[in-house]
Amino acid sequence: MTDNAVRSETLLWLAQRISAMVLAFCIAVHLATMVVAMQGGLSTAEIAGRVGGDPVWLVFYGVFLAAVSVHAPIGLRTVLLETTSLPPNRIGLLTMLFGLFVVVLGLRTLYGLFQLGPMS
Amino acid sequence: MTDQMLTVSVWRGSVEGEFVEFQVPRQENQTVLDVVTHIQRHMDPTLSYRFACRVGVCGSCAMTVNGKARWTCRSHVANVVENGRIEIRPLESLPVVKDLVVDMADFFDKWSKAKGSFVATATRDDALAAISPSERMRRLVDAGIECIGCGACYATCDVVKWKPDYLGPAAMNRAWTLVNDARDGGNDDRLRAVAGDDGCLSCHSQQGCTLRCPQKLNPTMAIAGLKRLTVKAALRGKL
Numbered sequence: 001m002t003d004n005a006v007r008s009e010t011l012l013w014l015a016q017r018i019s020a021m022v023l024a025f026c027i028a029v030h031l032a033t034m035v036v037a038m039q040g041g042l043s044t045a046e047i048a049g050r051v052g053g054d055p056v057w058l059v060f061y062g063v064f065l066a067a068v069s070v071h072a073p074i075g076l077r078t079v080l081l082e083t084t085s086l087p088p089n090r091i092g093l094l095t096m097l098f099g100l101f102v103v104v105l106g107l108r109t110l111y112g113l114f115q116l117g118p119m120s
Numbered sequence: 121m122t123d124q125m126l127t128v129s130v131w132r133g134s135v136e137g138e139f140v141e142f143q144v145p146r147q148e149n150q151t152v153l154d155v156v157t158h159i160q161r162h163m164d165p166t167l168s169y170r171f172a173c174r175v176g177v178c179g180s181c182a183m184t185v186n187g188k189a190r191w192t193c194r195s196h197v198a199n200v201v202e203n204g205r206i207e208i209r210p211l212e213s214l215p216v217v218k219d220l221v222v223d224m225a226d227f228f229d230k231w232s233k234a235k236g237s238f239v240a241t242a243t244r245d246d247a248l249a250a251i252s253p254s255e256r257m258r259r260l261v262d263a264g265i266e267c268i269g270c271g272a273c274y275a276t277c278d279v280v281k282w283k284p285d286y287l288g289p290a291a292m293n294r295a296w297t298l299v300n301d302a303r304d305g306g307n308d309d310r311l312r313a314v315a316g317d318d319g320c321l322s323c324h325s326q327q328g329c330t331l332r333c334p335q336k337l338n339p340t341m342a343i344a345g346l347k348r349l350t351v352k353a354a355l356r357g358k359l
Contacts, residue, residue, distance in 0.1 A: 003312060003359060005316065005317075006312055006315045006316040006359050007315075007354050007357075007359040009315065009316045009317055009321060010315050010316070010321060010350050010351055010353075010354035010359055011354055011355075013321045013347075013351070014351050014354070014355075081317070082279075082282060082283060082322075083282070
């Protein structure tokens with residue numbers, strides 16, 4: 001393994017640990033909010049009414065999405081490297097595409113929910 | 121107690137082979153190594169196994185006993201027997217030479233790959249380094265230095281099982297003791313050697329090594345320490 005590869009592996013590992021810390025916080029807030037909001041049952045209108053059009057929630061879920069987009073592809077890459085015999089370069093490419101897919105899907109959801117605005 | 125018999129299944133062969141069953145008289149204070157020795161001396165002289173000191177110092181007699189890697193010389197039959205039976209196999213994750221003997225070359229080659237040799241920074245003309253036993257780094261060295269190289273951790277590690285190039289717990293525990301040795305000057309190379317895909321970052325922290333270490337060392341903690349230091353080195357551009 002070249003020195004550059006060793007360094008990038010180490011930085012990927014660090015990125016995954018840091019994104020995990022962010023995720024631990026975001027998931028706790030997300031779940032706690034759900035539990036509180038669920039009291040009277042959950043509906044699309046209620047979710048949009050609470051989250052839609054609110055810049056604070058937009059930033060919160062933006063951070064959540066960023067952490068997921070870093071964390072999941074690196075984890076998937078490690079799992080594939082350890083459990084399959086696919087060439088490492090191909091695994092890198094596949095998981096990078098997966099990461100892009102998560103980003104696009106997540107941004108689209110965030111944008112859609114924000115656009116929806118508060119529904120009464 | 122000697123009228124009781126112990127049913128012992130022993131692996132015979134190398135990669136291809138089979139279990140052969142022996143009835144061994146039960147003794148008081150009998151170790152698993154005593155059992156293997158009894159079989160070889162009295163029942164089947166062609167049985168191959170490895171031992172030297174018989175007192176838990178040399179690290180050469182580790183085998184898989186009822187599914188777990190153990191130092192056989194200090195494993196009492198009373199503590200490992202299940203329903204009057206003991207199954208003895210060679211260590212896992214290492215090539216079997218014959219019967220209970222494995223080839224330890226991979227295991228020790230990885231100590232070299234992990235830069236497990238002391239790199240001196242002083243000469244014989246310099247004064248001795250004064251290191252207090254209570255210093256933090258010295259205590260970290262003390263916690264890991266009593267490794268006897270038996271391979272029980274390596275044979276237990278599941279990362280070694282699916283990543284044959286993975287350095288393994290013992291080699292990295294050795295690297296950790298040198299990383300914390302104030303007299304050593306080889307840390308840049310050493311951290312580079314234990315970082316990366318085959319090194320400390322691949323450890324899953326499942327702690328099988330720590331559970332099975334007969335010396336009660338904690339290689340998982342050593343590897344966690346290496347993770348911290350390799351990340352710091354990477355951020356400083358030293359990897």
